[in-house]
Amino acid sequence: MEIGGIISAIIVGLIIGALGRLFAPGRQSISLIVTILVGILAAFLGAWLVPSDDGFSILTLVVQLVLAVVGVIIAAQLLGRNKRSRI
Template identity: 50%
Template structure:
C-alpha cells in the first residue's frame, strides 16, 4: 500500500468515525485514535457490504454506502464505549 492510500484510509476513517460518534447519543469515553480505527474498519466493512448488496456504485453520491459505513461506525463506537465504561 502506498503512502497516499494510508493517508486516505486515515482521513476517511476519521470522517466516518466522527460522523458515527455524532449519531451515538451522549458522551463517548474513547479517544480519537479509537475513533479513527473504528471509522477505518467501518468504512472497509461498509464498502464490502454495499458491494455485496449491489449498491456500492451508483450514479452520483453513494448515499446508501455512506449510510451503511456511518451506521457501522456508530455501532462500533457504542460497543467500544460500553466495553470501556465497564472497566
C-alpha cells in the same frame, strides 16, 4: 481492493468515525485513536457489504455511518474510561 480504494477508505473512515461519535447517543469516554480506528473499520466493512460500481454510493455511506455509530457505542461500553457504578 486497489491502493486508491484503501487510501480513500482510510480517509472516509476518519470522517465516518467522527460522525459516528457525533451521532452516538450519550457521552463516549473513548480516545480519539479508538474513534478513528472504529471509523476506518466501519468504512472498510461498509464498502465490503455494499459495493458500488462507480466508486461512490450514498447507500454505502449510510451503511458506513450506521456501522460507525454502532462501533462507537460498543467501543464506549467496552473501553470507556469512566466505568463508575452509580448507586
